Amino acid sequence: MEKVTLVYLCLAWGFSWRDINWEIFNGPLCQLVDQSGCARELEVDFRIMCAGAVEVGGGAGLVTIADSLARFREKGKIKVAWVGPDGRENVVYPRPG
Numbered sequence: 001m002e003k004v005t006l007v008y009l010c011l012a013w014g015f016s017w018r019d020i021n022w023e024i025f026n027g028p029l030c031q032l033v034d035q036s037g038c039a040r041e042l043e044v045d046f047r048i049m050c051a052g053a054v055e056v057g058g059g060a061g062l063v064t065i066a067d068s069l070a071r072f073r074e075k076g077k078i079k080v081a082w083v084g085p086d087g088r089e090n091v092v093y094p095r096p097g
Contacts, residue, residue, distance in 0.1 A: 001036055004029075004043070004044045005047060006025075008020070008047070008048050010048060010049065017048050017062070018061070022064070022065045022068035022069065023069070027071075029044060029069070030075055033075045034075075041076050042075070043078075044069075044079070046062075046080045046081070048062060048081070049083045062081075062082055062092045062093070063092055063093050065078075066093040078093060078094075080092050
């Protein structure tokens with residue numbers, strides 16, 4: 001396994017992506033890397049998808065997801081993006097350019 005994609009759908013009601021303790025993914029992702037024995041680095045994509053009028057404020061706060069996974073970042077790669085209602089992907093981590 002070389003890549004894992006985790007998708008969170010923001011709705012107008014219910015929990016926000018801000019309510020999630022993203023740190024809980026550190027242990028399982030590190031364990032997945034350790035057990036895989038893969039020569040290539042594991043890449044994990046976090047895609048925060050916005051339905052309708054729900055916005056993530058340009059996505060700047062989503063960097064906290066990558067910040068919460070400091071242990072895993074030592075072993076693998078992280079990409080965090082939010083996807084607007086138009087389907088366009090906006091990468092917030094790592095910063096483009």
